[in-house]
Amino acid sequence: MKLSRRGLLRGTFQGSAAVMAIPFLDCFLDNHGRALAATGQPIPTRFNTFFFGCGLTTQLWVPKKTGLDYEMTNQLKPLEAFRKKLNVFSGMRAIVDDSPNIQHWSGLACSNTGIPPTKVGRFDSKTIDLTIADVISRGARFKSVAAACTGDPKESYSSLGGANTLPAEPSPMALYTRLFGPGFQDPNKTDWKPDPQTMLQQSVLSVVADERKSLMKKLGPTDRTRMDQYFTSLRESELQIAAELRRPDIVAKVTIPPAPGEVPVNYSLPTLRNVTPLMARLGALAMATDQTRVFNLSVGQPVSTIFVPGDPFGYHITTHMEAIDPVLGYQPRTAQYNVYSMEFFAMMLKELDAIPEGDGTLLDHSLVFAFTDVSFAKIHSLDGLPLMLAGSASGRLKTGYHIAGNGSPVTRVGLTAQRAMGLSVAEWGSGSMKTTAAFTELLT
Amino acid sequence: MGRKGILVITALLIFAATDGGAAWASGSDHVVGLRRLSEREYRNSIADIFGKDIVVQGMFEPQVRMDGLLATSAAVLSVTPVGFDSFSKMADRIAIQITGDKFRGKLVPCTPKSTKGADDSCAATFFSHYGLLLFRRPLTADELKAQVALAHNMAQSTGDFYSGLRYGLAALLQSPNFVFRYEVAVPLGNKTYTLDPYSRATRLSYLMWDTTPDPELLRAADHGELNTTEGLDKQVSRLMASPRLDTGMRAFFTDMLELDNFDQVSKDSLIYPLWSVAIASSAREETLHSTIDLALHENGDMRDLMTTHKTFINRSLAVIYGVPFSFDSDWVPYETSPDSGRSGILTQVSMLSMFSHPGQSSPTRRGVALMDIFLCEPTPTPPNNVDFSQVNDPHGLKTKRERLMAHATNPLCASCHNHSDPIGLSLEGFDSIGERRLSENGQPIDLSATLQGKTFKDGTGLGQYLHDNPKYPSCLAHKLYAYAKGMDTQDVPTSAFSAAYKSFVGSGYRMRALIKGLVESPDFFNAPAPVAEASADHSKLALH
Secondary structure, three states, X not given: OOXXXXXXXXXXXXXXXXXXXXXXXXXXXXXXXXXXXXXXXXOXXXXXXXXXXXXXXXXXXXXXXXXXXXXXXXXXXXXXXXXXXXXXXXXXXXXXXXXOOOOOOHHHHHHHHOOOOOOOOOEOOOOHHHHHHHHHOOOOOEOOEEEEOOOOOOOOOOOOOEOOOOOOEOOHHHHHHHHHOXXXXXXXXXXXXXXHHHHHHHHHHHHHHOOHHHHHOOEOHHHHHHHHXXXXXXXXXXXXXXXXXXXXXXXXXXXXXXXXXXXXXXXXHHHHHHHHHHHHHHHHHHHHOOXXXXXXXXXXXXXXXXXOOOOOOOHHHHHHHOOOOOOOOOOHHHHHHHHHHHHHXXXXXXXXXXXXXXXXXXXXXXXXXXXOOOOEHHHOOOEEEEEEEEOOOOXXXXXXXXXXXXXXXXXXXXXXXXXXXXXXXXXEOOHHHXXXXXXXXXXX | OOHHHXXXXXXXXXXXXXXXXHHHHHOOOEEEEEEEOOHHXXXXXXXXXXXXXXXXXXXXXXXXXXXXXXXXXXXXXXXXXXXXXXXXXXXXXXXXXXXXXXXXXXXXXXXXXXXXXXXXXXXXXXXXXXXXXXXXXOOOHHHHHHXXXXXXXXXXXXXXXXXXXXXXXXHHHHOHHHHEEEEEEEEEEOOEEEEOHXXXXXXXXXXXXXXXOOHHHHHHHHOOHHHOHXXXXXXXXXXXXXXXXXXXXXXXXXXXXXXXHHHHOOOXXXXXXXXXXXXXXXXXXXXXXXXXXXXXXXXXXXXXXXXXXXXXXXXXXXHHHOOOOOOOOOOEEEEOOHHHXXXXXXXXXXXXXXOOOOOOOOHHHHHHHHHHHHHOOOOOOOOXXXXXXXXXXXXXXXXXXXXXXXXXXXXXXXXXXXXXXXXXXXXXXXXXXXXEOOEEOOEEOOOEEEEOOEEEEHHHHHHHHHHHOOHHHHHHHHHHHHHHHOOOHHHOOHHXXXXXXXXXXXXXXXXXXXXXXXXXXXXXXXXXXXXXXXXXXXXXXXXX
């Protein structure tokens, strides 16, 4: 077994941090080759989120049976090809306690922070993707990357806390440029050498970083927190440059395609069907080449304005305006929009599963956390939020199950995801959502 | 700016570095406001400091609307890793252009002893000149030293003086001192605080011109002139007299009227094949053009914004307005006819289309938005478990009014819908893209509405209602105040606001009187007392 300098550095960082990352230590210990790429380098485990607005229709998506042999339901059908690599969680509750149920916001914030938000558009703590990125992203070029299939950079649910969210890349071209434009080090390039320009950039950043001390002492506590975020961001750029100066050591079996060019990006269904796979593919390639280990994809905002051409209302308004069909017992047009959400999710999984890695695929070395803002959108219900985890996180999570949460807090899924990603967190969430009960039956 | 101009400022600088910079360096001051530059502010600043030929290319982090204004969020948001990466790359791209062959002759104010190595004296001249303009205050001695040292090392390691300047300038451009506007308070005595002269210059300039303070304003700051009534008035009059006031007020009205929404407006091309990106950008421009014309060029009564027949149109808008386009220039003044149903800003395509669904108009969305924008009255969100299907019409036979009236049967719904729907219902004569219509689903549309005890009809009636409602000019003034200070509209203190509002009313609601009254009111530059020292531990907790 070869110990890389990078691996050792990681170990040191993690040793001094509050949370320990186990997967990398596993990589050192693993002699079976399972987690190793062709070059003998460990394959990192990646974390993804997939956000879709307006929930699903309970009676159309929740299987009656639990466990492995649950029956395929109408709304899960688009995911059938990935059923063996997927866990679906029904009956999970976002419990807001004394905080308000902020429409189309509380549910998503509870799911990805474990804490009921106090204001719309703000997170009361760091979101799960960045919590995980703190542990798994060292060495990757970008700590995390977000993309919005509808073209609005604000449709990102990744945040260090507060009103700031990490802006999402708003088009395939923007995402491509960020990932594979200037600064990209192609791991397949044979004559690789560090770019001297990049080294000079380090000196620039260090001069800017030196301003920190004199600035901080002039600030009040709130602005100090904001300035801290600025300097944390600067630190991330330093790490990014450091990554760009190292020979990339993950040799992926992928080739980077030429730039996608400008394509239409908007809220209409046909456009989204074109853009979503493009975005997902670029994200998958970014992870395969270790540009990032955390990728967040969103299809629309919680108040989803996705629309089928010819429908004057669009998704969100339909969820509220459409009557429940007395015979069917649900809202048929809303239900169709729900299915589109699952089709988009399937598009993302397909791209992840299309990239071979080690003895499996990129999806097998990933965990994808799919979440939404409501269960029954019509009444903004937070009971029974549909949550899913796809991929086995390099074998750390058993897959193929339908788990019935029976009203237990949504935080159990987030906690399970963090454990599967190797974080040694004992509990997660606040108030009634504070939990220590990960779904241990799924963890290997 | 030519080299001669640069030398003049540099001379001023050498004086300033020993004097005006003292406040920042001494530590007796406190930062009471920290506002992230908006994309426009950033672009305008770069263009004014380095010239319009410098290309600024990159992503800017979005702002978030808070309490009606994006400007408010500038005082709350920070810089994320994605945003920093973009600032950093933009900084370098800008610095490359300025120090490159094409522009260095014009923009670098001195000639190095040799282009192949360091020249600390020339570098110092360069950084003190641009440091003042970028940081909106003179660099401290330590800051200048650090810049010169960076340029020195870079020049030596690359064997190129201009590379040294490039990296040093890139550092200035991504410094928090540039990407944030610092508002620095100094004690005034008797436990009160006021903004220091450079922060005053900065606040004035970004409010009135949407850009960084120009050399004359910095000079006035340096000489303490902005702290005297006479000196302040002289500078304010100068800023007001410039056509650049248009730029500043365009920025304000873009924010207040929520015109940024246009970036995300999608229309269903099956239902509205007429709609295009060109119409969207034209509609936005129409609103800005006509608003600025009334407010600044005509020095009109701002209440007339609600009723005026005067506007400007281009070829794209002529299609929607049903006007034969036979003009030979791009934009032409246009007067809507009384029978067109259009008068005032509320009946422009921008307002009508922004607050609609992709395939249908929405009286509720229009009502909620316009109450918030023009009357500063946000509508509460509906209850979580409300069943909207009772107001839906599965067979599509009713008008929206009939559907919305169903809300009246539920007192919980009625309390809010009675608040916002009347505005929206009176605008139902216009569809989702702002085209006129007289019937919906084959039935004539009833455009009458009753709001807060007043009954009116259609867009014209609504305009007159708002024109006569004193809450509208008051809301406009509150928003300008909040915009200038980067605060919540609802937190604008009545006492501080009253002097400015009085001059606004006294002038017959002229925008210029409002601006001048605001920036010259005695407490416009008053600052809150600095918050007591937070422990270092606290700030760490907040981060991690």
